[in-house]
Amino acid sequence: MAESKHFIHEIIDEELKEGGRCYGKKVHTRFPPEPNGYLHIGHAKALEIDFGTAELYGGICNLRMDDTNPTKEDEEFVDAIKEDIHWLGHDWEDRFYYASDYFDKMYEFAVELIKKGLAYVCELTPEQMKEMRGDTSTPAQSPYRDRPIEESLELFEKMKNGEIEEGKMTLRAKIDLASGNFNMRDPVIYRINRLPHHRTGNKWCIYPMYDFAHPIEDALEGITHSLCSLEFENHRPLYDWVVNNISVETKPRQIEFARLGITRTVLSKRKLRNLIENGYVTGWDDPRMPTLCGLRRRGYTPEAIREFHRQNGVSKVNSVVEYAFLEYCLREDLNRRANRAMAVLHPIRLIIDNYPDDKTEVFTVENNPEDESAGTREVTFSKNLWIDAEDFMEVPEKKYFRLFPGNEVRLKSAYVIKCTGCDKDENGNVIAVHAEYDTESRGGNTADGRRIKATIHWVDQNTAVDAEIRLYDQLFTIDEPDLADVNYLDFINKDSLVVIKDAKVEASLKNAGSDDRYQFLRVGYFCADNKDSSPEHLVFNRAVSLKDSYKPGNN
RNA sequence: UGGGGUGUCGCCAAGGGGUAAGGCACGGGUCUUUGACUCCCGUAUUCGUAGGUUCAAAUCCUGCCACCCCAGCCA
Numbered sequence A: 001m002a003e004s005k006h007f008i009h010e011i012i013d014e015e016l017k018e019g020g021r022c023y024g025k026k027v028h029t030r031f032p033p034e035p036n037g038y039l040h041i042g043h044a045k046a047l048e049i050d051f052g053t054a055e056l057y058g059g060i061c062n063l064r065m066d067d068t069n070p071t072k073e074d075e076e077f078v079d080a081i082k083e084d085i086h087w088l089g090h091d092w093e094d095r096f097y098y099a100s101d102y103f104d105k106m107y108e109f110a111v112e113l114i115k116k117g118l119a120y121v122c123e124l125t126p127e128q129m130k131e132m133r134g135d136t137s138t139p140a141q142s143p144y145r146d147r148p149i150e151e152s153l154e155l156f157e158k159m160k161n162g163e164i165e166e167g168k169m170t171l172r173a174k175i176d177l178a179s180g181n182f183n184m185r186d187p188v189i190y191r192i193n194r195l196p197h198h199r200t201g202n203k204w205c206i207y208p209m210y211d212f213a214h215p216i217e218d219a220l221e222g223i224t225h226s227l228c229s230l231e232f233e234n235h236r237p238l239y240d241w242v243v244n245n246i247s248v249e250t251k252p253r254q255i256e257f258a259r260l261g262i263t264r265t266v267l268s269k270r271k272l273r274n275l276i277e278n279g280y281v282t283g284w285d286d287p288r289m290p291t292l293c294g295l296r297r298r299g300y301t302p303e304a305i306r307e308f309h310r311q312n313g314v315s316k317v318n319s320v321v322e323y324a325f326l327e328y329c330l331r332e333d334l335n336r337r338a339n340r341a342m343a344v345l346h347p348i349r350l351i352i353d354n355y356p357d358d359k360t361e362v363f364t365v366e367n368n369p370e371d372e373s374a375g376t377r378e379v380t381f382s383k384n385l386w387i388d389a390e391d392f393m394e395v396p397e398k399k400y401f402r403l404f405p406g407n408e409v410r411l412k413s414a415y416v417i418k419c420t421g422c423d424k425d426e427n428g429n430v431i432a433v434h435a436e437y438d439t440e441s442r443g444g445n446t447a448d449g450r451r452i453k454a455t456i457h458w459v460d461q462n463t464a465v466d467a468e469i470r471l472y473d474q475l476f477t478i479d480e481p482d483l484a485d486v487n488y489l490d491f492i493n494k495d496s497l498v499v500i501k502d503a504k505v506e507a508s509l510k511n512a513g514s515d516d517r518y519q520f521l522r523v524g525y526f527c528a529d530n531k532d533s534s535p536e537h538l539v540f541n542r543a544v545s546l547k548d549s550y551k552p553g554n555n
Numbered sequence B: 001u002g003g004g005g006u007g008u009c010g011c012c013a014a015g016g017g018g019u020a021a022g023g024c025a026c027g028g029g030u031c032u033u034u035g036a037c038u039c040c041c042g043u044a045u046u047c048g049u050a051g052g053u054u055c056a057a058a059u060c061c062u063g064c065c066a067c068c069c070c071a072g073c074c075a
Helices: A008-017 A040-056 A078-088 A099-115 A126-131 A147-162 A208-221 A230-245 A269-277 A290-297 A302-312 A324-337 A507-511
Strands: A026-029 A060-065 A096-098 A120-124 A170-173 A188-192 A206-208 A224-227 A251-259 A260-262 A317-322 A338-341 A347-351 A362-366 A376-381 A383-390 A408-411 A416-424 A430-437 A467-473 A497-507 A517-520 A524-526 A538-545
Touching: A008 A040, A008 A224, A008 A251, A026 A040, A026 A208, A040 A060, A040 A078, A040 A224, A040 A260, A040 A290, A040 A302, A060 A078, A060 A099, A060 A188, A060 A208, A060 A408, A060 A538, A078 A290, A078 A302, A096 A099, A099 A120, A099 A147, A099 A170, A099 A206, A099 A208, A099 A524, A120 A147, A120 A290, A147 A170, A147 A188, A170 A230, A188 A208, A206 A208, A208 A224, A208 A230, A224 A230, A230 A251, A302 A324, A317 A324, A324 A517, A324 A524, A324 A538, A416 A467, A497 A538, A507 A538, A517 A538
Parallel strands: A026 A060, A060 A096, A224 A251, A260 A317, A338 A517, A347 A430, A467 A538
Antiparallel strands: A120 A170, A170 A188, A188 A206, A347 A383, A362 A376, A408 A416, A416 A430, A467 A497, A517 A524, A524 A538
């Protein structure tokens, strides 16, 4: 698994060399979520890059809530964000910060800029500022940019003291009104906002803009590499401008990478919220949601998600990874680690006619053929079993080698049986399958060594437990519902959830916890639902199906 | 038509003058007490495109094309 280094690590390698920007320094990154929503799998990529890079270089990574806008942020998300990050296995130790921790210092830096003649108080309304912004060929206008320093100082103080109405004044950096990069056309770095802040309450009524705040946060924390997504590329000149014009010891470097897209998935907060509000899903943790809490509830493991991001690599190309790759990563992980169990999703009776009516046997079954240390468990066997309706065909199609009259099949870890026929109801539906077992095949091996092509799973009617099973599938029917010009709500997959109320599962599943992952033999990977499942009413979610090379209808 | 980016297989992605890694997906085979897993084999004469430099170009040069981001007192 010796993946070659991606461009960010190549840059860091260079900077760490003698004479490089970071020679002799410890690599220090940060993950700076805005506490205004739940983390999703796209954030997990950034997490992998931020924490993973620190780990790779023996450095450290801070967790920092980027809470510079009181109108959008809320404390309620902070704990959920921390929980999700811990669940993924990342650790910030004691380095948990808020951007709001630095409001005092940011204010001082703003004053410093004013004193240097590099910032001024502007009295343009938002509308006026928009009108005067100019365009690609016309420079912006800024009538207040030559205001005396003393006056700006005074006004800025008034802004801080709440003497100015919201929207009436801003503090702007004096940079370049003619820049082709609009972020440099004297950007607003402080605005007035009278909403109480979730942490600082009413202490402030002016708040720094991201472009001013972020580089300061990074510099103050001694961040060496500020890794962010591509849309901030245009902001880097401003980031550098701030870092170079205020009195800070260290100068962090911003490097941008492409964010992740996944087929048949939407990742934008607005669209995800819409899915909830329109009732397409039940909430942020619905197992069909790409949120970390949704994936967790679905049965995804942190290991699978992290491996997914590691294998995808990091570049600057906007990419949309196939959902199949995420599924592959989950199967890879769970095949190694999940215990097997037998569950019949579409139960149909199987009667072993030559087996004694009241006899019960106990068979020992391996928990995981991929991992002997996973041990074994016991399952009971009797004359009356449940098997899956799909494992019987009265008239088999070509290449079908499961149960049909006259054919032999092995019941996993039990006996070889031969199908003798079936019972039907008045409508012609098969309601029971009959078979006779080979008394010499206990455990599943034939005495004469004849090979049995198919092995099917089963559960004993005497000990089987009822369970509800939720089969989840992709929420969308098209590959890229997240494109700007498609109405994603027109492409909802109506069958993204299929509920099976009357499944029969083996007794050992009775105590399944939501952290346990199982492979239901020949079906897929499942976990108990972390909200709705209980020993009295088992509910299992399908995380991902097993691959299946059988193509029905192949006449 | 300003500025900033990106273009290598269906999807990711290495490779930065010496003759196209790898993974997923897909197809075929093998193995199998899971039609899973394993293992094997196959899959870009070609690197957005047109020229140029060179013995040699995906890699260097020039032009062109396509796509993404930017005109919030959002992050």
